[in-house]
Amino acid sequence: MILTMRKECKVWAAEMEEIAGHSLVGPKGSVSAQRLADYLYKTCLLKPQYHDGKITTNVEALQRIVKGNVPSTADTREQRKSCVEYAQAVVERVLRIRDQSKQCSLLATGLENNRMRCTYVVGGTESFRFSSSGTHTGRGTNLQNIDKRLRHVFIPDPGFTMVQMDQERAESMVVAYVSRDGAYIEAHLKGNTHVTVARLLWPDEEWNGQDVHDRALAAHSLAANKIGRHTMYYLAKRCQHGLNYLLTPHGMARELGLTVKESERVYTAYFEAFPGIKEWHAKVIEELKRTGKILYPGGYSREFFGRLGDRATHREAISSVPQSIVAWTNHIVWARMYKQLDGPDLQVLGHGHDSVLFQVRESKFGRPLRADLGDVKELTHVPWTIHG
Structure with missing residues (x-):
């Protein structure tokens, strides 16, 4: 290869x-x-x-x-x-x-005991995420950003199946709850969020309200070709991520290849549909300017040392809230699985930014695997009090 x-x-x-x-x-x-x-x-x-x-x-x-x-x-x-x-x-x-x-x-990275290994750095980032690098032996590598094209080269031990659990749409869901925007919360609880946003941003398409039909329409509609080289589904996903984190219409045009006019229309439509997000932005910025720090759900805080009136600092503060919650959730699930389940039938293998990789013995969990994977599902429940 x-x-x-x-x-x-x-x-x-x-x-x-x-x-x-x-x-x-x-x-x-x-x-x-x-x-x-x-x-x-x-x-x-x-x-x-x-x-x-x-x-x-x-x-x-x-x-x-x-x-x-x-x-x-x-x-x-x-x-x-x-x-x-x-x-x-x-x-x-x-x-x-x-x-x-x-x-x-x-x-070409060398293996150790037939394993590709890494070192996780607990304090490696400002967003509470782990970072990873090679090991103290000079081998190993960063295992948190493996290209999808290469994931097939990693195989489980004989008699095991490899499983990866991730936090689907986790960051945008956190934004929905911390902003207390009812419409955005509902978009996450009912169907595909990206399809819902695509319907709002491009209302003239022939949507019928069914996710399967509308997902196909968002992926193949001719309207997508009129506004750039990307599909509406991709644009809806990217627009959410950018606009949730203070992206401007000009920034959106630059990042996604849209015209400034189209970006301004999308920007207006998005915040008319989800006004609570913009209000949350204002609250975070006000708190940052007043105290120089952000208080996160869970009671911990982070102090910011950049210019408190600078937009880049505002963007960093806003994005750090959902990113930190997703990171801590992942740490908790990863630690629970390692302490309570790691053994001869289930072995925790890796920690992603929003996912946990492990392998399970097929004779224990069945093949194909049972959907709930026994005790694993219980350990993934991590409640957060956003406003209380």
């Missing part, structure tokens, strides 16, 4: 060289940041992107180029369009190569 992935990287590198007219690969076999910067900013005359005061070709800069948010300063309109298109074609391949190289590194 590694050989196949490396061959694909070579194909993309050759295509990139043909587009650019010269090789952008450095002596070590990876894309040269300097050569790439020269091509993008000197040959294609794109507006230079900076990070910490220096010209950069980091992921954020390249994603802006792919989305068409970085203009060229070439002389004519045709030249500017051509430069942007050539730059986008090169950058798309650079991103593929970088991503594929990371996956190859993961596959």
